[in-house]
Amino acid sequence: MKQLLSCFLSFKTALCSLLLISTMANSADSAVFLQYHHVSEDTPRSTSVTPDRLKQHLDYLDDNGFTVKSIVDVVNSVRDGRPLPDKTVVITFDDAYKSIYENAFPLLKEKGYPFTVFVAIEPVDKGYHQFLSWDQLREMGKHGATIANHSITHSHMVVKHPDETRQQWVNRNRDEILKTEARIKEKTGQSVKLFAWPFGEANPELRQLLASMGYVGFGQQSGVVGPLSDFTLLPRYPMAADYAEMRGFRTKVNSLPLPVKKQLPDSAMVTDNNLKPSLTLELADGDFQKNQLKCYASNAGEIPVKWLDDEKTRFTTVTPNSLSVGRSRYNCTAPSMDGRRYYWYSHQWLRLNEDGTAID
Known part of the structure; x- marks a missing residue:
């Protein structure tokens, strides 16, 4: 970073550009x-x-x-x-x-x-x-x-x-x-x-x-x-x-990280009147293939993804099977644009026993 600052102060624009590209290519926010x-x-x-x-x-x-x-x-x-x-x-x-x-x-x-x-x-x-x-x-x-x-x-x-x-x-x-x-x-x-x-x-x-x-x-x-x-x-x-x-x-x-801006519900808890909970995610822009985004439920394998807008910024997904007592997950992934890495997001669900206790 000190080298970049020195570079810009000295107006060596070509060198600055190369340094900036190199720095960005080797840094991340995750x-x-x-x-x-x-x-x-x-x-x-x-x-x-x-x-x-x-x-x-x-x-x-x-x-x-x-x-x-x-x-x-x-x-x-x-x-x-x-x-x-x-x-x-x-x-x-x-x-x-x-x-x-x-x-x-x-x-x-x-x-x-x-x-x-x-x-x-x-x-x-x-x-x-x-x-x-x-x-x-x-x-x-x-x-x-x-x-x-x-x-x-x-x-x-x-x-x-x-x-x-x-x-x-x-x-x-x-x-x-x-x-x-x-x-x-x-x-x-x-x-x-x-x-x-x-x-x-x-x-x-x-x-x-x-x-x-x-x-x-x-x-x-x-x-x-x-x-x-x-x-x-x-x-x-x-x-x-x-x-x-x-x-x-x-x-x-x-x-x-799949760039999830907002999720509904914002809770893991599964209620008896909603044993097949839907998950809705709102995404920020990112270097991933939206057309290849897929979701999976721990009790059902791959589950449908329904996009809610033409820009494909919001989608919902739901399991076809009632979640069992205990912990379950929905995982959603999409390949990067170059296909070399995956963007990933997971939501954990928790269903308690009828008496309100949990299982290990």
Whole structure:
């Protein structure tokens, strides 16, 4: 940037043009966030990658021109409109499992890659065998790990307790976030005000609460973080089981944010009288092929896209099948104009049990 400024001040227009083109070609306003849980061959496949698979992921990033940056740097850059290197990636781990220290940390340290551990503090405080200790978290913090907030108990925060008023429910969730943040600061010295929703579950009231507290929130829906993203529910690509296979990994880490200006509904919650919810998105202009935009539902595969205007700036999509109890997604993607990368957006749905409880 200093070189560009000097260039323009000296009126060397041809050189300036070349520098500007080069700078723009190698900068971006978005980043891919990856979400891992266990890194082990002996843990549930649905939330695990093997150490060999993680090594393949890290080697691919290292060999193909990616920049792995700290979560704080990337969040601040995107929010403040500062450019990032093209193909920027952030690595995160949820739940503070011991396998992160045993199997992921050595690989990350060897690469010099920063990473984040979102900690649910109760299992750590109680010394549960499968979880990290505070000593291990502090050690990783000295080698580039950001230690961030994942609640006390990893409960379903959208669920109200029996006989709990709305205000009591809000206060309980506020206290859980604040107590977790205070405990992390006490034990590690870090307090970055980044919060990963347990199970990726949030509703508008909780997101508003988080924003009022000055926190940035992260979900578990796929997609890319960009300037139009909702900073109370930023997307991350879950990496586990088949979703961590190399073919899909290559597509995801090279993806770009579908520029969604507005979405309806602005909520994940599925009601009993609307079990086939429609999603309407309004798009900003972008370097993607609108005619090739496709959407998919987790319970139905590809689902129809209906454009609502001739300019193809608004469309709606809906599953033909009722969503099951639990978490579901609609994913919408479109290839870039050169066909080399995909623009991506995901919306998570949440349907509770009849008694208002959620499933893990």
